Amino acid sequence: MDFELDKSYEILRRTPAVLRSLLSGISEEWTMSNEGPDSFSPYDVVGHLIHGEKTDWPDRARMILQHGITQTFVPYDRFAMFEESKGKTLGTLLDEFEIVRNNNLAWLESLNLSPVELASKGIHPSFGEVRLDQLLATWVVHDLTHIAQIGRVMAKQYKGAIGPWTEFFRILNF
Amino acid sequence: MDFELDKSYEILRRTPAVLRSLLSGISEEWTMSNEGPDSFSPYDVVGHLIHGEKTDWPDRARMILQHGITQTFVPYDRFAMFEESKGKTLGTLLDEFEIVRNNNLAWLESLNLSPVELASKGIHPSFGEVRLDQLLATWVVHDLTHIAQIGRVMAKQYKGAIGPWTEFFRILNF
Numbered sequence: 001m002d003f004e005l006d007k008s009y010e011i012l013r014r015t016p017a018v019l020r021s022l023l024s025g026i027s028e029e030w031t032m033s034n035e036g037p038d039s040f041s042p043y044d045v046v047g048h049l050i051h052g053e054k055t056d057w058p059d060r061a062r063m064i065l066q067h068g069i070t071q072t073f074v075p076y077d078r079f080a081m082f083e084e085s086k087g088k089t090l091g092t093l094l095d096e097f098e099i100v101r102n103n104n105l106a107w108l109e110s111l112n113l114s115p116v117e118l119a120s121k122g123i124h125p126s127f128g129e130v131r132l133d134q135l136l137a138t139w140v141v142h143d144l145t146h147i148a149q150i151g152r153v154m155a156k157q158y159k160g161a162i163g164p165w166t167e168f169f170r171i172l173n174f
Numbered sequence: 175m176d177f178e179l180d181k182s183y184e185i186l187r188r189t190p191a192v193l194r195s196l197l198s199g200i201s202e203e204w205t206m207s208n209e210g211p212d213s214f215s216p217y218d219v220v221g222h223l224i225h226g227e228k229t230d231w232p233d234r235a236r237m238i239l240q241h242g243i244t245q246t247f248v249p250y251d252r253f254a255m256f257e258e259s260k261g262k263t264l265g266t267l268l269d270e271f272e273i274v275r276n277n278n279l280a281w282l283e284s285l286n287l288s289p290v291e292l293a294s295k296g297i298h299p300s301f302g303e304v305r306l307d308q309l310l311a312t313w314v315v316h317d318l319t320h321i322a323q324i325g326r327v328m329a330k331q332y333k334g335a336i337g338p339w340t341e342f343f344r345i346l347n348f
Contacts, residue, residue, distance in 0.1 A: 001203050001204075001207065001331040001332060001334070001335065002334075002335065003332070003335040007200075007201050007203065007204070010199075010200040010201060010204065011200070011204070011328070014195055014196060014200070017195040018192060018195045018196045020195075021188055021191040021192045021194075021195045022188060022192045022321070025184075026181075026184040026185070026188070027181050027184060029175050029181065030175075030181070030184065030185070033175065124338070127338040127339075127341070128338075130337060130338060130339070131337065133335070134335065134336055134337035134338070134339065137332045137335035137336045137337075137339075138336045138339040140329075140332055141329045141332050141333075141336050141339070141343060141346070144325045144326070144328045144329035145325065145326070145329050145343055145346075146325075147196070147321070147322075147324075147325035148321075148322040148323070148324075148325030148326045148329065149322070149325075150321075150322075151318045151319065151320075151321035151322030151323075151325065152318070152319070152322045154185070154318045155314075155315045155318035155319050155322065157175040158175060158177070158311045158314055158315050158318075159315075160175070160176070161175065161176065161177040161307070161308065161311035162308055162311045162312045162315050163304060163305065163308035163311075164298070164301040164302075164304060164308070165301075165304070165308065165311075165312040165315070167301070169315060169319055172315070172319075
């Protein structure tokens, strides 16, 4: 499947509602449990997504458009939410994510990006030259893989409860 | 996390809305693409979940309650939806899933299952004795792992579009 801006928006627009329908109002045993040391709970993931909206995706897109390959992206802090989410409820985070995501998409749409702009390049700190369309596709994939992660992490909480059925769920043995 | 009926309902009740918010109205390239031969597209997964509601979860629960270990569950046909979904739109399947799921949950709640009933046993065709609470926990895990699967399958469609970022997404290399 080739990159298309419209098909990317289809996913990026929906993620706040997906997370809300999955997580809003359920017990903390589902939302605050993780997969072990250094792993993310669903609550952590929502904070991580907020951090990306505030510091990563729009900043990198702006840097490509304004500075091209003359500047290198700031490395992404994948653990910033452990501090930033402190004291906030999951409901607050879900609201916050919806707001920052909607603001970012409104900004992105206002740019009316041309094919030439979408092919313009920036410098990633790990692997060098990347195109704007690759950055935007990664934003989409990042959403989808974190939705997948949340489903997996929640499923794992019932690993003991399903008894012999564990053998049918490869995903629980990761 | 131990099995609790209320915490199981929290997930089972939400899945139709989660799938609707994730899949309703998006392009067929997202919903009809799979991971290769013999794998499921998001469209296939919704049909598979409907089949489970119609023939698997409630029938097995009923069999445990009525016949205990004197009858063996009918093996689950994991590919039935390839026939049953034919000619139906994804929108139709999402509607259908919501209806059959809601009906099954209304039935299950009407039973007011006691702890003794939840511990009652049936016979699984592959691994023998299983408890009703294990069956219900598996229903929950089945939902969550299929949500995870849908996120993963959709993410994979953009594998080529993200360029060098593939190295950061372990999930795309499954």
